[in-house]
Amino acid sequence: MDVELITIGDELLLGFTIDTNAAHLARELASIGIGIRRRATVGDVAVDIVSVVREAIDRTGAVITTGGLGPTSDDLTKPAIASLFGRGMQLDEEHLAWMEQRWQQRFHRRMPESNRAQAMLPEGATKLVNQHGSAPGIWLEDERKRWVAMLPGVPREMRGMLADTLLPILRTRVAASRAATVVRSRTLRTTGVAESQLADQIDPIRDRLGPIALAYLPAPDGVDLRLTIRGVSAAEADTALETAAHLLREHIGRSIYAEGDTDLASVVLDRCRALGLTIAVAESCTGGLLGARLTAIPGSSDVVLGGIIAYANSVKEEFLDVSEAALVKYGAVSEEVVRQMAEGARARTGGAVGIAITGVAGPSGGTPEKPVGTVWISAAFPDGTGAAQLRLIGDREEIRRRATQAALELVRRVLLEKN
Amino acid sequence: MDVELITIGDELLLGFTIDTNAAHLARELASIGIGIRRRATVGDVAVDIVSVVREAIDRTGAVITTGGLGPTSDDLTKPAIASLFGRGMQLDEEHLAWMEQRWQQRFHRRMPESNRAQAMLPEGATKLVNQHGSAPGIWLEDERKRWVAMLPGVPREMRGMLADTLLPILRTRVAASRAATVVRSRTLRTTGVAESQLADQIDPIRDRLGPIALAYLPAPDGVDLRLTIRGVSAAEADTALETAAHLLREHIGRSIYAEGDTDLASVVLDRCRALGLTIAVAESCTGGLLGARLTAIPGSSDVVLGGIIAYANSVKEEFLDVSEAALVKYGAVSEEVVRQMAEGARARTGGAVGIAITGVAGPSGGTPEKPVGTVWISAAFPDGTGAAQLRLIGDREEIRRRATQAALELVRRVLLEKN
Numbered sequence: 001m002d003v004e005l006i007t008i009g010d011e012l013l014l015g016f017t018i019d020t021n022a023a024h025l026a027r028e029l030a031s032i033g034i035g036i037r038r039r040a041t042v043g044d045v046a047v048d049i050v051s052v053v054r055e056a057i058d059r060t061g062a063v064i065t066t067g068g069l070g071p072t073s074d075d076l077t078k079p080a081i082a083s084l085f086g087r088g089m090q091l092d093e094e095h096l097a098w099m100e101q102r103w104q105q106r107f108h109r110r111m112p113e114s115n116r117a118q119a120m121l122p123e124g125a126t127k128l129v130n131q132h133g134s135a136p137g138i139w140l141e142d143e144r145k146r147w148v149a150m151l152p153g154v155p156r157e158m159r160g161m162l163a164d165t166l167l168p169i170l171r172t173r174v175a176a177s178r179a180a181t182v183v184r185s186r187t188l189r190t191t192g193v194a195e196s197q198l199a200d201q202i203d204p205i206r207d208r209l210g211p212i213a214l215a216y217l218p219a220p221d222g223v224d225l226r227l228t229i230r231g232v233s234a235a236e237a238d239t240a241l242e243t244a245a246h247l248l249r250e251h252i253g254r255s256i257y258a259e260g261d262t263d264l265a266s267v268v269l270d271r272c273r274a275l276g277l278t279i280a281v282a283e284s285c286t287g288g289l290l291g292a293r294l295t296a297i298p299g300s301s302d303v304v305l306g307g308i309i310a311y312a313n314s315v316k317e318e319f320l321d322v323s324e325a326a327l328v329k330y331g332a333v334s335e336e337v338v339r340q341m342a343e344g345a346r347a348r349t350g351g352a353v354g355i356a357i358t359g360v361a362g363p364s365g366g367t368p369e370k371p372v373g374t375v376w377i378s379a380a381f382p383d384g385t386g387a388a389q390l391r392l393i394g395d396r397e398e399i400r401r402r403a404t405q406a407a408l409e410l411v412r413r414v415l416l417e418k419n
Numbered sequence: 420m421d422v423e424l425i426t427i428g429d430e431l432l433l434g435f436t437i438d439t440n441a442a443h444l445a446r447e448l449a450s451i452g453i454g455i456r457r458r459a460t461v462g463d464v465a466v467d468i469v470s471v472v473r474e475a476i477d478r479t480g481a482v483i484t485t486g487g488l489g490p491t492s493d494d495l496t497k498p499a500i501a502s503l504f505g506r507g508m509q510l511d512e513e514h515l516a517w518m519e520q521r522w523q524q525r526f527h528r529r530m531p532e533s534n535r536a537q538a539m540l541p542e543g544a545t546k547l548v549n550q551h552g553s554a555p556g557i558w559l560e561d562e563r564k565r566w567v568a569m570l571p572g573v574p575r576e577m578r579g580m581l582a583d584t585l586l587p588i589l590r591t592r593v594a595a596s597r598a599a600t601v602v603r604s605r606t607l608r609t610t611g612v613a614e615s616q617l618a619d620q621i622d623p624i625r626d627r628l629g630p631i632a633l634a635y636l637p638a639p640d641g642v643d644l645r646l647t648i649r650g651v652s653a654a655e656a657d658t659a660l661e662t663a664a665h666l667l668r669e670h671i672g673r674s675i676y677a678e679g680d681t682d683l684a685s686v687v688l689d690r691c692r693a694l695g696l697t698i699a700v701a702e703s704c705t706g707g708l709l710g711a712r713l714t715a716i717p718g719s720s721d722v723v724l725g726g727i728i729a730y731a732n733s734v735k736e737e738f739l740d741v742s743e744a745a746l747v748k749y750g751a752v753s754e755e756v757v758r759q760m761a762e763g764a765r766a767r768t769g770g771a772v773g774i775a776i777t778g779v780a781g782p783s784g785g786t787p788e789k790p791v792g793t794v795w796i797s798a799a800f801p802d803g804t805g806a807a808q809l810r811l812i813g814d815r816e817e818i819r820r821r822a823t824q825a826a827l828e829l830v831r832r833v834l835l836e837k838n
Binding site for chain 2: 298
């Protein structure tokens with residue numbers, strides 16, 4: 001079963017908004033065995049909406065749109081698509097009453113007149129409940145079973161409605177169709193190993209992975225290995241993916257830090273939690289990014305004590321006991337200083353693990369000896385301290401992100417040896 | 420002049436990769452007066468590539484594709500589009516020699532055989548130089564002046580080729596066309612004021628903004644006001660936008676913190692720099708996010724000293740001199756504690772401004788008195804300390820981001836009064 005996806009909005013087309021809805025929908029639909037054949041984006045222009053939806057209906061007969069259901073005057077989607085089905089618009093009294101009540105309760109004032117448009121629905125439409133906003137989604141279907149589902153464009157509302165309402169409907173349809181095949185994927189995440197090196201390690205066993213597409217996806221965090229299988233039943237897909245993932249783990253297991261979209265910070269936190277270790281950070285060039293990444297994980301407070309953003313040298317000395325002598329002799333970006341930072345973070349906070357980063361994130365500040373991208377990382381444990389120098393590429397944002405990733409990987413590798 | 424944009428790749432269609440290329444292209448093209456009428460995405464399937472490109476050529480006659488130029492076996496774009504123009508493929512000896520030399524120089528080994536495909540070009544194609552990778556871009560044009568420009572999918576390569584090669588070509592074409600009109604936008608950024616409240620303030624002067632589309636764009640950082648004008652010359656557009664922006668600044672100037680995509684952190688840094696003030700942060704629930712945001716700005720080191728990630732209460736006491744009594748009596752999420760954190764950050768680092776955040780970011784940890792989203796922020800200055808309680812909505816990530824935004828806005832508002 002294939003659908004086409006149409007995202008609507010000037011903001012998307014003009015490039016002011018990145019289209020994250022399309023990716024989310026694609027992943028969610030794939031997980032229940034629905035493929036997206038094509039995706040299109042048009043602006044808030046009725047004639048363009050009509051033509052792109054018409055083409056998709058003619059081609060595939062199953063269309064999901066996002067956007068253009070809001071209260072503003074550029075709300076064109078509903079009447080445009082209704083006209084395509086030969087339907088007029090009519091006021092949904094029930095929804096109007098619900099909206100008026102909601103405004104009274106939430107904002108303590110009368111609903112603005114402009115919001116009435118949200119209660120206008122195509123004749124014969126089915127409402128899709130929106131628990132996260134005021135515009136209902138719409139399901140329109142003709143006598144030939146061709147359908148269009150219209151979802152809101154606000155990501156939070158779209159995601160809620162998809163999960164609450166549309167996916168259950170589609171799941172039922174998929175189950176009813178005879179030969180449901182799926183597209184399923186698994187992602188194994190690696191970091192610190194070059195794509196070509198991974199390929200050299202995997203090539204000898206490539207044939208044993210079976211009918212699975214293997215994609216190498218390089219990104220600042222490392223290379224993700226995406227395994228994808230299509231055209232088989234859900235059970236067959238899961239078995240084939242499990243077998244392939246197992247084989248890869250046997251061969252390059254140490255390089256794989258997680259599956260799916262799990263962040264390395266989460267892996268390190270889990271490992272520390274299991275070992276009863278707490279963490280303190282000491283950050284210079286990353287300025288809090290490592291701490292922010294660790295504490296982005298819910299429940300991190302039982303492992304992360306906090307740490308020091310030691311951007312200025314005075315803070316390195318005052319809060320981390322970095323010696324002035326080391327700063328003068330070796331400079332702030334040096335093995336001596338990063339080790340003192342990591343050990344200082346441990347000693348001063350009472351944490352078990354100290355993680356430190358200092359480097360030249362650019363764009364300025366580089367020298368011939370320490371060009372932009374030169375970063376020292378260190379991890380201090382109760383039984384010793386390790387450090388490594390990195391030569392990172394990319395802009396300031398990438399260098400900072402790569403530095404946090406490398407520091408976390410250093411900790412993960414050390415913890416792999418500990419019981 | 421309109422073009423259509425087609426992004427190609429299974430990863431995009433499956434939703435594993437967010438399509439940032441499309442947005443970047445749209446903005447860059449708009450800036451030289453080229454509009455995007457439609458955008459489409461298809462997977463690495465030759466028949467789909469052919470049909471979507473054919474439709475776009477028939478409709479608009481000007482098409483830009485991204486993706487599918489790489490060395491891997493799913494490289495289908497070039498031959499698919501060549502077939503549409505009735506062209507075969509031929510080896511470009513010059514490019515092959517260049518690639519082989521590049522491999523020797525950069526990787527010190529022979530180029531893999533699989534890379535030869537990158538040197539196969541459609542007959543009669545013009546190469547677009549790629550300074551950031553090995554796949555050249557391609558320009559194909561027929562006798563009716565209909566054209567397709569094929570760019571690589573890797574964002575860095577695509578952006579480089581666009582700037583270096585394609586934009587100059589297109590700029591020449593736009594200049595040659597008689598009545599070049601543009602689409603231009605300006606964005607005024609506000610935070611801490613609800614969309615409806617902004618609308619109430621702007622409505623009385625709405626008619627005086629002239630022939631400009633005004634969009635309210637709510638996001639976790641606040642509401643951006645986007646002014647867009649289209650169908651006029653570049654000079655007319657700039658004048659109209661300047662007049663409208665000036666009028667808005669007259670009426671709601673205090674609420675506008677920046678233009679374009681400038682981050683509030685950058686505004687605060689500039690203001691502090693002008694006043695000779697340094698900053699230190701004290702972060703609990705945001706765990707380093709405020710520091711990371713401030714230090715993401717190049718050149719922040721002359722203002723930001725650093726600070727304390729005071730996630731655990733022991734760190735609040737040890738490094739910020741927060742009193743145990745206040746923690747016990749009021750709890751870590753309280754006005755007393757946030758003020759002590761901000762003042763402690765100042766006092767302990769010697770910074771002029773201390774900015775503190777403590778709150779319940781969720782998803783757990785909420786209580787009836789302090790539900791998830793309860794956040795206290797504080798800004799301490801040499802002449803006094805301010806604090807505010809926030810009730811933020813959204814998930815953990817949004818709450819943390821909103822908390823840093825509100826803290827920065829608190830500082831900005833105070834600094835507005837200072838000379």
